[in-house]
Amino acid sequence: MSNLQFLTQDQIDQFHRDGYLLIPNFLSHDGIQEMMARSKQLLDDFTLEGHPMTKFTTGDSTEDKHVGDDYFLNSGDKIRYFLEEDAVGPDGKLNRPKVLAVNKIGHALHELDPTFRRVSLQNERLKALAKDLQFHKDPAVLQSMLIFKQPEIGGKVGEHNDSTFLYTDPPTALGFWFALEDCTPTNGALSFLPGSHKTNPLKSRFVRLPQGGTGFEPLPDAATEETPTTSESNKEDDKYIQPPCPAGTLVLIHGSVLHKSEKNTSTKTRYAYTFHMIESEPYAQYDDKNWLQPTKEMPFSKLFAVHA
Template identity: 70%
Template sequence: MSPVAVTDSELSYLTQKQVAKFYDDGYLILPGFLEQDEVAALMERTQRLLDSFDLEGHPLTKFTTGEEEDESKHVGDEYFLSSGDKVRFFMEEDAVGKDGKLNRPKNRAVNKIGHGLHELDPVFREITLHNSKLKSVARDLKFHKDPAILQSMVICKQPEIGGKVPEHNDSTFLYTDPPSAVGFWFALENCTPTNGALSFLPGSHKTTRISKRFVRLREGGTEFEKLAEDNEPTKDEDYVLETCDAGTLVLIHGSVLHKSEKNRSQATRYAYTFHMIESEPYAKYDGKNWLQPTEELPFSKLFEH
């Protein structure tokens, strides 16, 4: 997809240069997008959620994206698969001991909170569905005609155990025809070289095929379904590490390759993220995708709020 030619006077938040950079690089960094009070509100609400969720009966589902050599490890139990219209808590791999119990306080064990925050929690709903700046960005990008929002989550990246996220593109996990996913990733804390800042392979969205998709199986669980031959291996030295301050918004093209390293620091690296996809009839959301809309909570239309 190429940008529509516009002038700065036709844009309401982004500049022409920023729009071009998104389409050229496959991502765009927008420092200071969230005000300090907005960041504080999201952080406070996240802490309340972490402190208040009940461990009684919790399956202690561990979240892992699955390293390339063992993709079968990706989480796929019912707690995960039915989380699209709920607010659920997923544990870091290293936070659950061999005895099946947490080895640290619960608020330092959670990998992420998801996946219906944008609809079910009033603080996250306000910042997502009633954010005039965000709507302006979506209009300026002209990537979607009728954007829908799904898969909202807080990623905690806990100190010392916050897991590595290997190289991937988001359209693998939210597959549409044609591909239409865009990630909106908000840093709630400073992201540094030691606590797991994002890295990108600029321009890879133009050359990388969506070679597989992450699907739910009829019999339960998940797997990666192959669509095409694997892409050529990439080089670590071609990646760009993008450190950023709290309040930064990172726009992520659904086909651009990105990753993050393990959190080796003593600090958390909280981030709030969700995705936009194109709605029908402009794109078809795949029925095999792990996340499916429900009657109780269909995908939210950005411009209907």
């Protein structure tokens, strides 16, 4: 007799096979409206006074420059605003209204904002899902973000996996990604390379550099591979799947599965809320070189220890 409370066995098998799983209608209509309203209020509250005009970029390769200023590096226990690259003009000023210029807000919404705390840490359905999936023995929650994909400038996010950025030994990152609006091919919907969590071992980790800023450090046991040719890359692109993702859908993302999203070329936004879970000690070690570090004032919350 099954002890599953939320997921079906078919869903669990699909997640382990593909490395991702879409759960439609995880958020109710009222839940979506509440999160959208709070997202818009946070954007309205954003002030440029004292803001360092930090732009967020991920780039397409390990050679590309990533954000690494103090505003970013010290955001793990705060609610901070990061701008779209194309929203800041050559003069260093916004070229559009502020509510259409923010790329994302992070990275402690799940701790500090009551609306997103209820979704992330006080959600009994989500706890039942995590118990069914059995991906972690003692999951800790971290790195929450509102991601906006602003109209016509919402930046492309190249192929990547999440465990590179939230490295544990062994790798244990798991993404929870909530569509607050319909995600379409023109506004930057997620796409995945199914099964790549089994065939593409981690090669590097995203770290704080001793000299300041951030960069990528090769993993000691990572195999060196030749850079794929353009034709080989195109063949891999053809294997990517972009599943339909209407508002209210929860997407589970294995930390090693390759995924990406294209630039928002539409006139519509693509609001999403996301956070991550990792395994806690002693089952896995969180790397002290990771860009996001717990603080004495705000250690990573344990999912099953938080009560509504």
